[in-house]
Amino acid sequence: MKKLSTIIGIFVVLALTLAACGGSPAGAGASVLRIGWAGSPDTLNPGAALLAESFVIYELAYSALVDLQLDGTYSPDLAESWTVSDDGLVWTFTIRDGVKFSDGTPLTARDVVFTFEFYQAHEEFPYMNGYTYAFDTVEAPDDRTVVLTLTTPAPNLESQIVFLYILPEHIWKDHAEGQAASEFENLEMVGSGPFIMKDYRQGEYVHLEANRDFYLSPPKVDEVVFQTFSNLDALVQAIKTGQVDMITEMPNTAVATLQEAPDVRVVTGPPLAPDITDIVFNVTEPQDCPEDGACTGHPALRDKTVRQALAYATNKQELVDIVLLGLGTPGLTLIPDSLGVWYNQTIQDFPFDLATANRMLDDAGYLDSDGDGVRDMPDGSRSLTFRLNWPSDSTVAPRLAELLAKTWADAGVQLELQALDPDALSSICCPTFDYDVIIWGWGSDPDPSFLLSVMTSYEIPSGMSETGYNNPEYDALFDEQNVTMNPQLRQEIIWRMQEIVHDDAIYIIPFYSKAVQAYRTDRFTGWITNQPKLALEDVTSLVVVEPVE
Amino acid sequence: MQRWSFLLNKLKWAVISILFVIVLNFFLFRILPGDPVRAGIRDPRLTAAAQEALRVKYGLDKPVINCFETLNPLRTGPCLINPLETQFFIYAGNLLKGELGISYHTNRPVASMLATYLWNTVLLIGFAEIFSIVLGITAGLVAAWKSRTAVDFGTLIFSLVAWSLPTFWLGIVLLFAGSTWLGLPVGGKFTIGQFYAGGGEKFLDLLRHLILPTITLTVVVMGEYMMIMRSTVLEVLSEDYILTAKAKGLSTFQILKDHALRNAMLPMVTIIALNLGFTVAGAIQIETVFSWPGLGLAIFEAVGRRDYPMLQGAFLLIAVSVIFANLIADLLYSYLDPRVQVG
Numbered sequence: 001m002k003k004l005s006t007i008i009g010i011f012v013v014l015a016l017t018l019a020a021c022g023g024s025p026a027g028a029g030a031s032v033l034r035i036g037w038a039g040s041p042d043t044l045n046p047g048a049a050l051l052a053e054s055f056v057i058y059e060l061a062y063s064a065l066v067d068l069q070l071d072g073t074y075s076p077d078l079a080e081s082w083t084v085s086d087d088g089l090v091w092t093f094t095i096r097d098g099v100k101f102s103d104g105t106p107l108t109a110r111d112v113v114f115t116f117e118f119y120q121a122h123e124e125f126p127y128m129n130g131y132t133y134a135f136d137t138v139e140a141p142d143d144r145t146v147v148l149t150l151t152t153p154a155p156n157l158e159s160q161i162v163f164l165y166i167l168p169e170h171i172w173k174d175h176a177e178g179q180a181a182s183e184f185e186n187l188e189m190v191g192s193g194p195f196i197m198k199d200y201r202q203g204e205y206v207h208l209e210a211n212r213d214f215y216l217s218p219p220k221v222d223e224v225v226f227q228t229f230s231n232l233d234a235l236v237q238a239i240k241t242g243q244v245d246m247i248t249e250m251p252n253t254a255v256a257t258l259q260e261a262p263d264v265r266v267v268t269g270p271p272l273a274p275d276i277t278d279i280v281f282n283v284t285e286p287q288d289c290p291e292d293g294a295c296t297g298h299p300a301l302r303d304k305t306v307r308q309a310l311a312y313a314t315n316k317q318e319l320v321d322i323v324l325l326g327l328g329t330p331g332l333t334l335i336p337d338s339l340g341v342w343y344n345q346t347i348q349d350f351p352f353d354l355a356t357a358n359r360m361l362d363d364a365g366y367l368d369s370d371g372d373g374v375r376d377m378p379d380g381s382r383s384l385t386f387r388l389n390w391p392s393d394s395t396v397a398p399r400l401a402e403l404l405a406k407t408w409a410d411a412g413v414q415l416e417l418q419a420l421d422p423d424a425l426s427s428i429c430c431p432t433f434d435y436d437v438i439i440w441g442w443g444s445d446p447d448p449s450f451l452l453s454v455m456t457s458y459e460i461p462s463g464m465s466e467t468g469y470n471n472p473e474y475d476a477l478f479d480e481q482n483v484t485m486n487p488q489l490r491q492e493i494i495w496r497m498q499e500i501v502h503d504d505a506i507y508i509i510p511f512y513s514k515a516v517q518a519y520r521t522d523r524f525t526g527w528i529t530n531q532p533k534l535a536l537e538d539v540t541s542l543v544v545v546e547p548v549e
Numbered sequence: 550m551q552r553w554s555f556l557l558n559k560l561k562w563a564v565i566s567i568l569f570v571i572v573l574n575f576f577l578f579r580i581l582p583g584d585p586v587r588a589g590i591r592d593p594r595l596t597a598a599a600q601e602a603l604r605v606k607y608g609l610d611k612p613v614i615n616c617f618e619t620l621n622p623l624r625t626g627p628c629l630i631n632p633l634e635t636q637f638f639i640y641a642g643n644l645l646k647g648e649l650g651i652s653y654h655t656n657r658p659v660a661s662m663l664a665t666y667l668w669n670t671v672l673l674i675g676f677a678e679i680f681s682i683v684l685g686i687t688a689g690l691v692a693a694w695k696s697r698t699a700v701d702f703g704t705l706i707f708s709l710v711a712w713s714l715p716t717f718w719l720g721i722v723l724l725f726a727g728s729t730w731l732g733l734p735v736g737g738k739f740t741i742g743q744f745y746a747g748g749g750e751k752f753l754d755l756l757r758h759l760i761l762p763t764i765t766l767t768v769v770v771m772g773e774y775m776m777i778m779r780s781t782v783l784e785v786l787s788e789d790y791i792l793t794a795k796a797k798g799l800s801t802f803q804i805l806k807d808h809a810l811r812n813a814m815l816p817m818v819t820i821i822a823l824n825l826g827f828t829v830a831g832a833i834q835i836e837t838v839f840s841w842p843g844l845g846l847a848i849f850e851a852v853g854r855r856d857y858p859m860l861q862g863a864f865l866l867i868a869v870s871v872i873f874a875n876l877i878a879d880l881l882y883s884y885l886d887p888r889v890q891v892g
Contacts, residue, residue: 032742048656050595123602130596182606182656202655202662203850204842205741225742230840230849234724234735241728243735393853423855462597 030222031547033524035537036235036244040203040228044189046165047118047125048182052273052443055163057206059539060224062165062191065093065112065146066158068446070272070531070540072340074158077216078107078166078192079146088153088485089136093146099215101168102196103188109140114169116148122181131160153483155490159447166192194219194543204228220546221524226537239264239518246519246527248537251395252325255516263522268327269534270338271515273443276451277396278334279314279404279508280429280438281307284468290461294434297468298386300377301436305364306384307505311350312357313411314404319510323399327516331509333498334455335448338512338533341487342448344495347502357411368412375412385414390439391422397439400510431463438466448494452478455501467506474500523548552883559879563872570868574861575640579613585653585855607653607857611636640861649865650858654851659862662847667866669738670832670843674825676759677766682821685771689778690805690813696783704775711772720765720838727761734758736840762839766832770824777820781813788812814885822878825871 041054046062049055065079076082079093099107116138119128134157136149154160168190175184189197194216195208206226210219227244229235236254238244240261250258250266259266282297289295300306316330329337330349337343365378375384388404390397398419405415415437420428428434444451456478459465477497484490501507515534519527526545527536535541586603604610612630614637632638643650649659692704727733734740738758745751785791786809794804833845840846844863851859 030744034742042654043656045656123598124606126595126599126603129599129602179606183651185657201842202657203846204737207742223742227737227741228840229736230837230846233721234838234840237725237728238735241732241735243728243740422853459597464597 031524032223032225033221033246033542033545034225034227034244035246035248036227036229036238037248037537038229038232038235040226041200041206042202044186044197044200045182045184046167046186047122047128050126056537057208057226058165058191059193060195060208060542061189061193061197062167063099063193064163064165065095065161067539068159068162070528070533070535070538072446072532074162078112084485088155088483089150091148091150091157093148095144095146096215097144099192100213101190101192102211103168103171103190105168105170105190107166107168107192108143109146110143111169112146112166113138113140114172115167116164118167118172118176118181119164121176124182127163131163153485155481155483155485155487156447156449159445159449162446194539195224198223214543217543219543220526221542224542239520242520242523244520245523246517246536248517250516250518252327252516255325255327258518263520264518265521266516266518267527267529267534267536268514268516269529270336270512270532272338272533272535272538274336274338274512275441275443276334276336277331277400277439277441277510277513279510280440280466281310281506281508282433282435282437282468283307283506284433284460285470288457288460288468288470289433290431292431294432295468296434298382298384298436300366300384301386303364304504305360306366308350309357309360309364309411310408310413311505311508312353312360313408313413314350314508314510315352315407316349316510317352318407319400319403322403323396324511324513328511328513331511333502334442334451334507334509335494335498336444336512339444339446339448340532341491342494344498346495347499349502350505352407354407354410361412366412373412374414383414384412385416386436388415388417388437388439389420389425389428389435391425392419393422394439394441396513400439426463429463430466430468431461433468440466449482452481452494452497455497455506469501469504469506471500471504521548555883556880559876563876566872567865567869570865570872571641571644574864574868575637576613577864578855578857578860585609585857608636608639611639613637649862652851652856652859654854654856654859659858662859663844663862663866666842666844666847666863669841670836670845673759673762673766673835673841673843674832676763677770678821678825680763680767681771681774684767685774686778686810686817688771689775690782690810692775692779693782693786693809694801694805696779701779704779708772708775708779711768712776713772714769716765716769717834717838719768720762720835723761723765724838733761738842762835762841765838766835773824774817774820778813778817781816782809785809785812811885815882818878818881818885822874823871825874 037053039051039053041049041057042051043049043054044057046054046058063078065077065082066074067077069075078096078099080096082091082093084091093112095109095112101107116132116135119125120132120135123129134150134152134154136151139147141147150157171190175181187197187200194211194214196211198209199207205228208224210222212218229238232249232251232254235247236250236258239247240258255266258264281301283302284293284295284297285302286295320326320328320330332347332349333344335343337345361375366375366384368374369376369380372383376382377384388401390401401415401417405417408415425438425440429438442451442454453459454464454466455469456465456475457470458475460468460470474497477493481490481493481497484493517534517536519536524545525548528541528544585607586600586609612635614635615630615632633642640650649663651657652659652662655662688704692701695701724735728735734757738755739751740754743754745754791804791808794808832843833849835841836843836846837849844866847859848863851863
């Protein structure tokens with residue numbers, strides 16, 4: 001027994017010694033900003049990337065022709081200025097003089113041409129290929145001019161080229177063909193952004209250092225580190241104990257305790273890259289059912305009255321208060337409020353009103369004919385019992401589903417709740433349409449075009465349309481906004497589109513969640529928190545923060 | 550001579566098991582519904598054309614195996630194609646060349662990713678296993694010798710509690726306690742961005758990061774070892790030869806060391822060998838709690854993303870290590886108990 005306690009004793013002493021000897025972040029006087037997040041880039045190769053985390057790093061180590069500001073506008077970056085021809089087809093960019101890649105090579109219009117052609121040539125690039133869909137030719141008449149000709153006018157071209165990070169031709173030309181283009185790891189990450197890649201381990205960390213020669217204002221910190229934490233509680237604990245200086249996300253449940261932690265400030269705001277949660281109705285008409293589709297949606301959901309009644313029976317404020325703990329705003333359309341001018345805030349939403357919901361269903365003949373407490377189809381063939389599914393990895397959906405089941409039951413509608421593995425959910429969703437109601441969501445671009453496209457009938461066979469909605473008027477408006485160069489006109493069309501789908505109630509948008517982030521006040525100062533959108537990990541903050549004196 | 554045929558026989562079964570695992574691994578993940586191209590990605594920017602191109606890149610456009618499109622018996626694929634152009638035989642062919650494929654998620658070779666992760670996991674499990682074997686066996690032995698005393702009851706209660714603790718719960722509790730009061734790191738392998746004056750400092754930093762996950766895993770595993778060791782030793786101590794040893798006037802230490810321990814080690818070797826496989830599963834939880842970049846965390850993420858090459862590679866690796874751990878246990882048996890090889 002003595003032996004055992006000796007061993008345990010040694011163990012404890014060892015642990016305490018080691019615990020005591022750690023501590024000081026980054027010696028040698030360098031200021032190192034440590035960011036904790038739950039993700040990690042999937043690859044440093046911009047062509048092959050799928051995850052939003054990758055794009056956060058690209059924003060720091062690369063530069064594009066234009067920059068997206070936190071107020072939703074586009075500002076000059078590599079391109080000093082640009083002009084558009086009247087037909088919207090020819091875009092001419094003037095490239096900034098004297099820009100160098102991090103390896104010292106000058107960045108010229110040739111690199112821009114190479115990059116654009118490279119992204120366009122690879123169909124297997126998940127996003128980059130889509131951003132170049134309208135490109136016809138790219139030319140460099142001289143070292144500082146890029147002439148981009150499009151096949152169709154693109155009013156949202158800025159929102160696409162903002163993601164086309166300019167790559168050095170002298171490095172990438174050896175990896176430009178075939179499979180090699182995706183498999184090139186790009187660990188050196190030679191770019192022209194405000195930061196330079198120092199060290200990277202997938203799933204562990206990204207270590208960047210400041211680019212002192214950056215052509216705009218260079219960063220004020222020496223190094224930035226992104227450390228991956230695979231669970232959110234650890235992330236919260238990391239900032240509480242001062243092991244990181246900023247965290248990009250946290251569970252809403254942690255906000256209250258973290259607000260009381262010394263030297264920590266919690267900030268919330270509309271996210272830069274919003275993830276929209278939506279309640280999706282299967283409205284697929286039999287004639288629109290795709291070839292492989294099962295199309296087993298409940299017939300009542302194809303009736304606009306039922307969907308509107310369900311919208312009346314949805315208490316969005318309660319959902320915000322309970323599901324998001326108040327950290328959000330009631331939702332309205334699939335285009336979130338953080339998309340600024342594109343968000344149609346003038347739409348009058350269906351208020352929470354169970355009496356109206358019940359009256360609408362009564363009037364439309366959905367009565368409880370068999371007296372079991374659940375309404376039935378007007379012909380009595382089946383009851384208004386809907387399957388409600390959601391992805392099992394969603395943190396908000398389970399509670400959202402329960403609350404929906406409660407208020408919808410008050411309108412005489414029964415829900416059968418079941419969480420599914422996201423992959424299994426994909427396979428019943430679309431283009432199979434083997435569901436009634438789904439809680440899911442979309443990630444969004446700064447431009448609404450992609451989000452609007454999921455409600456067009458063109459996307460029914462591709463599986464992008466989750467509702468099976470087919471409205472020729474909507475489709476026509478979608479095509480029109482795609483080529484309308486005048487921003488005011490385009491905004492009017494997009495607002496009209498949101499009105500149409502809101503009135504048809506093919507989606508109920510329960511809420512828009514806020515981004516919740518936190519930083520330590522005793523380490524760095526200058527975080528940008530007063531803009532319309534919140535993203536402390538964005539380059540806008542990282543180039544201005546400086547160590548606390 | 551007999552020893553050699555015993556060894557060969559065991560080796561033969563190990564190889565057969567591995568072949569079986571290779572086939573099972575391949576089909577297991579493809580039975581699951583869904584699509585690696587869309588798994589986890591909900592972004593309208595990922596167009597249908599891009600998805601198709603990704604499918605071609607991953608080789609998922611090819612039939613899984615002749616006559617089966619998926620393993621769904623209702624959907625049959627073409628039967629008269631060249632078997633070498635089916636996903637299964639391409640996989641098998643690459644495996645023969647020693648290639649585990651390219652991860653769908655990171656576009657990197659699976660083999661090199663696994664090598665990094667495996668080393669990290671071995672580091673974590675290695676320390677914890679050594680501690681728990683030493684502590685577990687010692688405590689079990691002592692408890693059995695001092696049976697029905699306070700020491701015994703204390704050990705028994707401790708091991709029961711430790712064995713039944715949910716791993717992730719213990720991990721989270723230790724994480725909070727350790728980082729708040731001892732200033733221990735909450736996750737990762739090194740303090741990222743730290744400037745090290747030398748290799749020694751870096752090693753100390755690694756040890757600091759190992760403390761909490763190692764304690765968690767040690768506590769969880771050691772409970773089981775204590776329990777089993779205690780009951781086995783109790784059984785052995787009731788044998789006649791222990792009485793004989795006592796009668797010969799041997800000291801307590803000699804009896805325990807030379808008579809009880811060696812006989813009680815037989816079941817322990819089985820448990821430890823079997824456990825090595827389960828520890829990787831246990832490590833999934835610990836690695837997730839402590840953000841430890843090991844095999845368990847990699848598997849956890851690969852499942853969510855339907856990263857078939859990564860999953861196949863990782864499961865093959867685990868299967869091979871479990872099979873070899875058992876093979877070694879078998880060989881140790883014949884060393885500990887010479888009667889085994891005859892049977």
